Amino acid sequence: MKTQHKKRKKKRIRTILIIDFVLLLLAGGCIFYILNGKESDDTATELNGNNEIQEESSKDSSGDNGNASETSEDIDDSTITFADLAKYSYSFSSGAGGWEDDFDIEKDGYFHGSYHDSDMGDTGEDYPDGIRYYCDYEGHFENIQKVDEYTYKMQMKDITILNDDKEYIADGVKYVPLSPYALSGADEVDIYMPGKTVSEIDEQVQRWLFIDYQEQQDTLENLALVNVAENQGIVSSERISAKKEAEGFYNTTENSYDYYSDMLSEALTTADMVEITSSQVRISDDCLNNIWRVIKYNTDEVEFNKILEEQRQWLKDRDAKAQESADEYDGGSFASVAYNDTYASVTMERCKKLLEYIE
Known part of the structure; x- marks a missing residue:
């Protein structure tokens, strides 16, 4: 880890030197222009990492973070x-x-x-x-x-x-x-x-x-x-609008999810399937957390509390449904694949549904 910090430090110094060099070139160009062209032209932008509901929410009644409306x-x-x-x-x-x-x-x-x-x-x-x-x-x-x-x-x-x-x-x-x-x-x-x-x-x-x-x-x-x-x-x-921000999270994740789905269809071993579906779980969780944060800061308190109760029940239902899928394989090697696949697909469906709550 220390080695990576040293690399980052060196990269930072190198970046500053590059910026300095570019600025010197620009400054030289300006001086040349002033000396040679003056006479001709003198006027020249919740849920935590485990999908657990976070209780604290500092909200106001406006439900608006002011995105993209003022400069x-x-x-x-x-x-x-x-x-x-x-x-x-x-x-x-x-x-x-x-x-x-x-x-x-x-x-x-x-x-x-x-x-x-x-x-x-x-x-x-x-x-x-x-x-x-x-x-x-x-x-x-x-x-x-x-x-x-x-x-x-x-x-x-x-x-x-x-x-x-x-x-x-x-x-x-x-x-x-x-x-x-x-x-x-x-x-x-x-x-x-x-x-x-x-x-x-x-x-x-x-x-x-x-x-x-x-x-x-x-x-x-x-x-x-x-x-x-x-x-x-x-x-x-x-900053972009809350709606575009949430849609961006969803669209990016959907593309990655589809990519992993294609990999899953070609996987030859259970171990590969576990790894692929685990990646789907990870990215779908990240998407859910990101969209939930947008909802938290862009809905009024009454609406947020309503969605919060709905979300709590949904989390219980999702986990139960994923476990049911795993139980069908009686603890066999494919149980993890079934659990992950259900968990991720249901989470992606929920992410799409949550977009409807953001104006």
Whole structure:
């Protein structure tokens, strides 16, 4: 694990150097243009990991997280709240299609995200398609405080890694768990509002925010976060609607589920069938949890409590139905396949049904 962190550290330094080089080229181009072209033109964005119902839900009667309806300019910077931050999605990345850490913040300060990286050139006999590094996490921010007109700060209350710490191989890829990157050691996170003077922002943070020097940007155009401990800038983008977010989870999972179904139809051994259906259970559970979170933060309290009771009963019925499928094989080697297959298929059906509760 320490080796992977060293690799990540080196990759981060390499990314910064690349960004510096590109900025130098851009700056040189600007100077050339100014010196040679000035005379001709001077005006030139619940359930836990085991599908267990979580009791706490900080909800309001509006049932709206403000997704995709307002821009950075619509935020009243004298009353910034977590509900305002929930209007955006956040990303910390290399900017070149490599590693990326994305997360969302909800209106009660809860956040959830995932980090991924890959090395397709690092292969082995059991993983010919390379290595993928990953981390799923969640936690809570608290105590937003105003620093100045364009700056706020908040504290991280807690952060939890959701995936286990074991490596595994699936579909020719070796999956290696890591720790969160964007929020690593982030006891304090600064919030930079649109309009903040760029010259007041640390140069390294500017690079992470991909501020366009070529256009001589004087003030920050979009809301940004800063991991103070690591001096890392985190960009924001307008968050998609709750409906599209949930549908995205479902459609992506459905494609993966169908892929595993095709594999299952060609599997020759029970062991292979167990492995394939276990993957279907895993992805269907993830889909259910993601859609449930969207419901939790985007329905009013009365409606949510109604769905919650329905969900509790459904969980009992699903588990019972899966067990019935397994019991048909009297504990034989195929019992696990039957259990997994029923569990996953019923869960996918429920995910599709839950989409109807999101407007």
